[in-house]
Amino acid sequence: MALTLVVNGSQHQVDVPPDEPLLYVLRNRLELTGTKYGCGEGQCGACTVLLDGNPVRSCITPASAATGKKITTIEGLANGEHLDPVQQAFLEAEAFQCGYCTPGMILSAVALLRKSKTKLTDKEIIAHMNGNICRCGTYGRILEAIHAAANMSRSTVDAKR
């Protein structure tokens, strides 16, 4: 089945079974390997991408469900050399060890920060991020990085006002 997908602002035509997971299309057909396979069951969050800004587990999302939506993967987050505040904060807090969960973590956090207007508590971040597993156990630094990114984003927004 021919599908049109808009990934990181570019349009792609793919001919795939309609129930092929979005993850497979991204990784194997479009060679966007930043999105990771971790469990194939929506349990670990490594495959998280944004559909119209909402985080989804691409391993259990059929590619056909992503047509007509804006798909954002980790490759599409930075603006050229300029990292997204969440990427920047993860880098500065060194909020990773093996780094395999990092793309999914960052995209989940981006989705949270883009829709939250007020200062986030630990509890709110934890509740939102609990579907993302870091097996290396870097949760403390990830939490720290998300707070830092929230402060960075807010100051950017404030500066624009």
Place this chain on the structure above:
Amino acid sequence: MRSVDREALQHEVTPLQHGFDLARRDFFKLLGGGMLVCVAAGHAVSQESGRGGFQRHDMPNTLDSWLHIGENGKVTVFTGKVEVGQNARTSLAQQVAEELRVPLDSISMIMGDTDLTPFDMGTFGSRTTPQMGSQLRKVAASARAVLIQMAAEQWQVPEAGLVAEEGEVRDPKSQKTVSYADLTHGQKLMKVIAAEPPLTNPKDWKIAGSGIPKRDGREFVTGAHKYASDQIRPGMLYGKVVRPSAFHAKLSSCDTSAAEKLPGVTVIRDGDFVGVTAPDLITAERAAEALQAKWDAPQQVSEKDLFEHLKSTEEKPTEGRDQIVKGSVEQARSGSSKTLQQTYTVAYIAHTPLEPRAAVAEWNNGKLTVWTGTQRPFAVRDELASAFHMQEENVRVLMPDTGSAYGGKHSGEAAIECARLAKAAGKPVRLVWTREEEFTWAYFRPAGVIEIKSAANPDGTLLSWEFDNYNSGPAGMGTPYEVSNQRIEFHPADSPLRQGSYRGLAATANFFARESHMDELAHELKIDPLEFRLKNLKDERLRGVFQAAAERFGWGKDKPAKDHGFGIAGGIEKNGHVATCAEVAVEKGQVKVVRVVEAFDCGAVVNPQGLRNQISGAIVQGLGGALFEAIHFENGRVLNPHLAGYRVPRFTDLPPQVDVVLVNRKDQPSMGAGETPLVGIAPAVANAIFNATGVRLRSLPLVPKGMPAVS
């Protein structure tokens, strides 16, 4: 180093005589002109192995480290160690930059490529820092000496007055400087050095010892880093292996016709191995599902009979290796006033690396190249050579920095399967295990039973210590406490499940049993658990971490609430000294770890930022095995091969307060830290639960379904 001996044996590492042929690796062609500095293999290598027969007498034909200084000033370091998230790529580069006196960003590290890097047994046993770190420091210091010598010759001055810094040699007298690039310009020099150069004292470190960020961090936050499972080769196909119905099952029949009708599918059957390749992953999956494979599986031991089975199949401990005997326990026990006897158990647990086993294999004119996530690229190369009846030099294994391992990626299953598929398909193949395959067909941390009999004087002096470990392993089974009468034994047994190394090996189980038992004894003797430990402890560094952790934790202060509890545990393993304090809150039968303080001493700290990340991560990972992780199995099948059924620590399990105290001993050699920070947490939590509730839990995991109902 007996623990290293044991570990080497436990991993069954084949001692390899890698008669290294430098000619085959044309470094100058690869890296351009400059100078290659090699250090001849000496005692460092035989130390590494710990096995008899692995000696390299034929110096200087065998070399164990080398680095290249390019005519552009770039330094390329080669090491067989690999990066699995433990930050070795950065910490090793820091040590080279320190000794070579170059800026860190002039260094690039080539790691775990069997065609380019020196042979290495593998990245395990917390040996990258003590062994590879010192080896690379030596080659870098040797290279610096050569560069100084070259400058001295150029200027016709004595070497002694010259200084190397920032990639240059400087003569303080004449104020002349010459860069390393200029010194090696237009040359293709190879220097082999056998001498032991003096190394920089950690007290004078400038680059090593500092919290330099992970060097390729940007690659990870942008998704640019290519793990083994991300490798793409031209014309690459996707592979899938059809798994047996149970462990040890034999293929009785297989109807491949439906699968073979799918477009572009190749079915491979070789003995009990059945797999497919297809142009895309979804087709490969459907082809595998369409295969009608029938299996004959034997009856196997189930979880409910596990501990009985381990006890009943025990083998005698190997004398010396698996035994520690001092004084006479029988005599001591008969005369003492307080005795205690308890049994502790640990379950099988899974490493669950977030990147499952994966490989990309490519055959080219009889040569095989495999990209795979492994802690032992050279061992995987040998597995491949053996599986395909090839010469080792025709197999190349490359290890891209992998999505973690934790001791779980010592073997080459995915690499072999993938190479088999690629051979049949005649094209490169990528094979990535599913989570279910990873939970079933990888290996597990051994389960085990540990029995302890102890005796102590009413004043708290330990009199005797008997410790029997069945199956879980000998690592960390000795006691750091002063006991004049000891009998400590490891009894290998028949494991119903495939088992292997796991971060910290059996130290987790052995620390859990020992430190729980120490707590029980302290309670029986009505002595504070910390005081009881210190009373029986002479080791100055272990006392140091116990005191540091206790002080930061506020040991001895009142609990904040009645349903809270404090616990402490510690010990020495792989030359790391660890003490862990935990505070739990037990509400409505649910245990929440609310605070952890861990003090750690691994000698001179190479990178405090990376080390803190390792330690706090180990605490979180250790909480999984402590509280709820367990593989459930019945008759050759894993019952919970999914993350929905196998609980690993998540954000909600993160203790609100995790405090790491680094005891930075610059007067002591740097030791590894990837494992030992994990082994104190389980007993600290178990002891805290007892302190909160009066209930003593003696099995890991402690509370898979919350606190057990009290009858």
